[in-house]
Amino acid sequence: MANTVDKAKIKEAAQAKKRETYVPVVPDMQLGFIHNNVDCIGCRACEIACKDKNGLPPGPRFRRVQYVEGGTYPEVYAYKINMSCNHCAEPACLPTCPTGAIFKRQKDGIVDIDSTLCIGCRRCEAACPFGAPQYNPELNIVQKCNMCVDEIDAGRKPYCVMGCMMRVLDIGPIDKLRDGTHETKARAPHESIVRQVKNMADPELTNPSIVFVAHSKGRVK
């Protein structure tokens, strides 16, 4: 823990960096998610596995499966979008944090919140374009998905991926997921990959590390 001298130094350092905007960590390799919107059956096993792993009460949802339904008979459709934290290349949450609780790992680009440093100002929650940071009203702090870093460090996949019975959710190096060279069950060889689906915030804002196999009604442009 920082002693008082360090705290004074932190303030000084902040002053010295006046008007310097934040420069994101460029990870050695960026991990990201892939989700197949079409084959997902919406069982929410991933959500529950996540809640279980993180001991979350009702309310905060690190991961959320969204049901998108529409059309008029006979042309009806339904598909799912599944997002947690997208571990963005240039996260919007990180620069808003006044205590340095949010950080991005050099090793794999995972964005994590050290909740013990969180003062619950909720700025990260507001700034995130994808609704990832979740407010915990009981503790008055914000928490979010960290891709189960402990599992990653142990060479395994996160709980949500392990819980997915349809194998429509997976992780991998995002570059390889994007160019289709990463082997995954979430995408069939003929299926193409997109960065954004309908009604999702513009990926240009933060360059999120997620790709989708989109439903025909969920395509943008």
Next chain:
Amino acid sequence: MRSALVISVASGLFLAIAALNGAIGPGSFGAPGGAQAAETAQKPAAKPVAAKPGDPAAVDYLRAQWNPIHFKPAIDKATDADCLGCHQEIGKAKPRDASPAGVKAADTQAWYQTLDTYEGAQADFHWRHISSPFAKQVMNLSCTFCHQGNDPREESPHVTATDGKGAIQTAWERNEPPFTLRKMVNPSETCLRCHGAFPATSMGLEGKWHELREGMESPDAPNGCLTCHADQFRLVRHQVNYLRPDAIEKLAAAGSSDTCFGCHGGRAWYRISYPYPRHDWKDMPTEIPDWAKDRPKQSDARFLTKTK
């Protein structure tokens, strides 16, 4: 539904409580005042919420959550007072005094909190946009500027912000959705306007502002932006009802470039810059730069001020 009996009055109960409480939250957390508030007050009352006194414990939570005021079209007519009637918590939210590990809020400072315009302790996000001293001077944000709808079921506009045919209803130009997946706002149309990157490339400048400014500012001319923006470039700006254009220019002329930089790169959460409209200005060059070819020449119609 918790109790069918309370339904008829349920949705209005909180409103009355707010009225009794008078001032809401820190600062003057009422309607942000000014011309816009006066204007909205004169509109015929199309209020989906009836103000009736009662017992807040009897309010049906689910019913209030699904109150039509949260959705199109009623949300477009809602005033801040309507929203605050139920959402007083917005003005009361406060960060912790210390983090669970003991980091004191008073001991921390973010990079953007070193701007000359910054005042006060670590505070809530809503307070900073509506009631902070600087916010009150330079802008006039109403709840519905940011909140164009909400969807308690799927956090997706396709459920609650569509017309009979399933087409998204939006007040944003460019057909942007009223809010995006898992959000209560559309960040590209709201936050990005004031929290985008410093648009150096549009200005033909290279580098970061903290370096660039060094050659442009002096103690008698502390605002380097005005070196170029006082009488050369893009002189028609900020003529929208969610900003206070005269106050911005006055503060900027008297203060440092942080007044301008704050909204144009000094609090940049996003890696891009908002594609601002490009208003004609006096003696502007006739040639249009490539990046500006698709830019509108006017601010969004719904924000135009009457005086223009």
